[in-house]
Amino acid sequence: MLQFTLIQRLRYRLHIRCSGRKFTEAQAAYIEDLLQAHEAITKAKFITRLGDIIITFNGDLAAVKEAVEALRTVDLSAAPALPDNSPRLVNKRYREQMIDKTLLYLGKRLLLPLPLRAAWSWASAVKFIGRAVKALWHRQLSVEVLDGTAITVSLLRQDVSTAGAVMYLLGVGEILEEWTLRRSVLDLAQSMSLHVDKVWVKEGQAEVSKPVSQVVAGDHIIIRHGDVIPLDGVVLDGVVLVNESSMTGEAEAVRREEGQSVYAGTVVEDGQCTVEVRGNAQSSRYEQIVSMIEDSEQMKSTMEQKAFRMADKLVPVSFLGTIVTYLLTRNTLKALSFLMVDFSCALKLSTPLAVLSAMEEASKRGITVKGGKFMEQIAVADMVVLDKTGTLTKAEPVFEDIIPFDGRDKDEMLALAACLEEHFPHSMAKAIIEAADEKGLLHTKEMHSKVEYVVAHGIASRVNRYRCRIGSAHFIFDDNKTKIPECEQDKFDNLPNTSSHIFLAIGGVLAAVICIKDPIRKEAKSVIAGLHDLGVKKVVMMTGDSRRNAERVAKQLGIDEFHAEVLPEDKATYVKEAKAKGYTVMMVGDGINDSPALSEANVGVAMNEGAPIAQEIANVTISSDHLQALVDLRNISMLLMQRIKHNFKGIVGVNGSLVALGVLSILPPSSTAWIHNFYTLAVGLHSMTPLLPVREQEKFLQVPLVKA
DSSP states (O other), X not given: OOEEEEEEEBSSEEEEEEESSOOOHHHHHHHHHHHHTSXXXXXXXXXXXXXXXXXXXXXXXXXXXXXXXXXXXXXXXXXXXXXXXXXXXXXXXHHHHHHHHHHHHHHHHHHSOHHHHHHHHHHHHHHHHHHHHHHHHTTOOOHHHHHHHHHHHHXXXXXXXXXXXXXHHHHHHHHHHHHHHHHHHXXXXXXXXXXXXXXXXXXXXXEEEEEGGGOOTTOEEXXXXXXXXXXXXXXXXXXXXXXXXXXXXOOSOEEEOTTOEEOTTOEEEEEEEEEEEOSOGGGOSHHHHHHHHTTOGGGOOHHHHHHHHHHHHHHHHHHHHHHXXXXXXOOHHHHHHHHHOOHHHHHHHHHHHHHHHHHXXXXXXXXXXXXXXXXXXXXXXXXXXXXXIIIIBOSSOEEEEEEEOTTOOHHHHHHHHHHXXXXXXXXXXXXXXXXXXXXXXXXXXXXXXXXXXEXXXXXXXXXXXXXXXXXXXXXXXXXXOOBOOTTOHHHHHTXXXXXXXXXXXXXXXXXXXXXXXXXXXXXXXXXXXXXXXXXXXXXXXXXXXXXXXXXXXXXXXXXXXXXXXXXXXXXXXXXXXXXXXXXXXXXXXXXXXXXXXXXXXXXXXXXXXXXXXXXXXXSEEEOSSSTHHHHHHHHHHHHHHHHHXXXXXXXXXXXXXXXXXXXXXXXXXXXXHHHHHHHHHHHHHHHXXXXXXXXXXXXXXXXXXXXX
């Protein structure tokens, strides 16, 4: 049985030690999942080598204790195996490589006699010399040539200690660089992983909603506009335009029709189709995603690419300095000062580490960024365009009332509305469905024929022999010329003005108006002010809602400019025109109708509770239910750019000083090499420190050690 010891208690965090057995990484991940399934626990982290569990929770300590106690009887043999590409196993693998390399280096220095160390160093140098020769063979004067030359010259001078130190630190740098890249790939792949709970399965002529985990190969699933395709399969009927950017990086949607394959993780931008499943939830394309993006430049910011180019450009400078110094002084030691101080090493190490650390820091605050280049765009963005519903207002609108027209029954109309809306759930649709459920109204049995979704307008279908439509005023009245029943114009004119309205029409006549409360987020006003304080010149709100509601919200929140009753193409056009005027635009939205603008913007940010297509197309996803994440994201991005620039200045300044000290014979080459390499590691470690201060709820409340 597992035993627990309380190590430290924080206001919203608990640190406990679990003893009684050794744990595998799979078991540790299993325990994390069990704890995080508890509603009081927001995050659990199991440190396998120590047996420590760090739990972040909502303040309900009693509930957390109950969840921990339940672990005592858990059958750890039921822990599912982890895939080879899981972040936990990857981190363990690279951590062990770092430890092994360090222990081996220290062991050689302390235990081996000088002749054996020299022989070992020559054997180890073959790899670096080979890289240098290969680069020269391809007429490339690269960092590999500089490293190989420095190591070879040191060994020829019988300076085994310097050569060994250089090779050790280069090896550590390679591991850190590879680790950084791998973590970036895995974080990006994980953010693209599917979070689809249910799917519509065709059984005969009926559509049945099933959990994705219950879908098997051979099942026929219905995929509609805006849906994430949850499983690999082949199109049986229908034609769809599929956004496959999560797989191929190409933003333009591709046509998929009968007989063609579609893949898990891609998104239907238009159309509807039936897909025969060719795999199950366990055979998703996570592994393929990882392999496809491993070499993707999407992860690298312009600053990263600039650092790598600058590093390569500095190599000829180092060689030129070596040659000129030797010609002027005829002193080999002074000339070696240029070879031993490698400007490029620190540049290539610190910049990716800074970017990855910033992405992880954002992740801890509920923000998933799909690449370093987007953080750079966020840092310089001078216009923020915000959707209203689900973004500035709460992601969970509340059903207020349904007002029937044309002699219709309220409950019948609400049940019909829920039956239609459940096929294309968005924030307002969820409110309608929940209202029907609370009243016990059945809407699972289809009351209509095939449904058709019209982006940003509404849904059309047929009930018995009548055409039925539900959606916006523009869709119902302007596009379809719906009539208001005779003698009910006054009733229509006096609809409540404190809520948003969804209109239901049957047979071309208004049948009901559904009133939805759309409360503004409490933090929205301070977030708008925060964005202005951080240098955003213009904050714009664009919504399909009525001008009356939009004006009220804009005035209340201090928004610079607003546009009401807009269509998806209007949002995208506005963003495109703003970019043409020189603005760097960050678009924030949550619905299907926001996806064109999210794609058009320099950076697209999707709220987590929004439509799947918005989340897939967006460059950033906010899982936090608090808009403060936008201010945090801007802050982190700006501080990241400052850190990269500061690192660059420091690297040039310190390494330039070391070269000067070597040329002036104040320091020998071995000392400048050690100082340079330790400074490189110090810059790398500093690049991994948090950019923002720890939040108040994360600060430690010191307590004595207590036995659980």
